[in-house]
Amino acid sequence: MKIAIIGAGNMGGAIARGLAKGTIIKTEDICVSNPSQGKLDALKAEFPAMRITHSNVEAAQDADMVVLAVKPWYIEQVVKELPLDAEKQMLVSVAAGISFEQFESWVGEKMTVFRVIPNTAISQLESMTLIASHHASKEQEQLLLDIFNEMGLAMLIPEKQMAATTALTSCGIAYVLKYIQAAMQAGIELGVYPKDAQRMVAQSVKGAASLILNSDTHPSVEIDKVTTPGGITIRGINELDHEGFSSAIIKAMKISCVK
Numbered sequence: 001m002k003i004a005i006i007g008a009g010n011m012g013g014a015i016a017r018g019l020a021k022g023t024i025i026k027t028e029d030i031c032v033s034n035p036s037q038g039k040l041d042a043l044k045a046e047f048p049a050m051r052i053t054h055s056n057v058e059a060a061q062d063a064d065m066v067v068l069a070v071k072p073w074y075i076e077q078v079v080k081e082l083p084l085d086a087e088k089q090m091l092v093s094v095a096a097g098i099s100f101e102q103f104e105s106w107v108g109e110k111m112t113v114f115r116v117i118p119n120t121a122i123s124q125l126e127s128m129t130l131i132a133s134h135h136a137s138k139e140q141e142q143l144l145l146d147i148f149n150e151m152g153l154a155m156l157i158p159e160k161q162m163a164a165t166t167a168l169t170s171c172g173i174a175y176v177l178k179y180i181q182a183a184m185q186a187g188i189e190l191g192v193y194p195k196d197a198q199r200m201v202a203q204s205v206k207g208a209a210s211l212i213l214n215s216d217t218h219p220s221v222e223i224d225k226v227t228t229p230g231g232i233t234i235r236g237i238n239e240l241d242h243e244g245f246s247s248a249i250i251k252a253m254k255i256s257c258v259k
């Protein structure tokens with residue numbers, strides 16, 4: 001299977017690197033196109049077998065899958081210039097907010113199109129990746145899941161949930177980082193060195209996520225294990241709720257959900 005990646009920025013570059021490190025696609029079957037040279041050179045230096053070009057048309061013409069990783073406002077122009085074949089190729093768009101309806105109007109009704117929303121942890125192969133499909137077979141959906149499961153965790157969702165789930169994952173990762181930043185500030189005030197506080201808090205967040213993901217328990221169950229009656233943790237938990245912690249997170253997620 002040959003893959004073209006159009007755009008070698010944060011997302012395109014991370015997907016190219018993730019694919020090259022994965023087991024499903026051969027590095028020589030990945031072709032990345034980008035207008036400026038520097039990002040292409042960086043990819044080539046890391047993965048000499050990867051193909052690079054300035055021409056989107058050249059990248060796409062013999063690809064089975066074309067990944068669009070340019071800013072949303074360039075998508076229409078880029079996609080209309082590509083020599084796409086709906087019988088043989090599939091389109092994968094990472095562009096936020098570009099709907100299947102818009103793609104249909106640009107590439108016709110028959111094309112298999114996926115909307116894929118990774119988050120920035122894709123660079124660590126720890127992305128939460130949302131995948132919505134349009135005119136795709138079960139095999140094609142499984143292929144996308146297999147590819148992006150090698151870069152973290154991938155889930156199929158209906159397109160109508162895209163905005164809500166993007167708020168939880170793409171925006172949500174920034175809220176978790178904000179928690180890390182705030183907890184570090186507390187640690188520093190309490191006399192912990194910033195670098196130490198950073199590692200302590202980040203590992204605690206990673207541990208909390210592992211507890212949920214590995215044992216599939218509800219957060220309340222894990223919180224209950226830490227909150228000894230009359231103890232110090234329940235005092236802090238109650239203080240968070242007096243200060244509107246849960247409410248602030250719910251409001252942030254809702255305001256980030258733009259349909």
Ligand SMILES: NC(=O)c1ccc[n+]([C@@H]2O[C@H](COP(=O)([O-])OP(=O)(O)OC[C@H]3O[C@@H](n4cnc5c(N)ncnc54)[C@H](OP(=O)(O)O)[C@@H]3O)[C@@H](O)[C@H]2O)c1
Nearest residue numbers: 007008009010011012034035036069070071072094095096
């Ligand atoms: N960052 C995120 O967290 C995130 C999450 C999910 C989805 N996305 C989506 O991912 C897409 C890319 O975002 P990004 O953060 O990766 O942006 P980015 O870092 O700015 O990358 C965009 C790349 O596209 C290239 N480009 C511009 N015009 C092009 C053209 N006509 N043909 C081919 N390549 C072209 C740019 O090249 P030059 O630099 O040479 O101009 C740049 O390398 C967006 O649609 C965004 O909605 C991003």
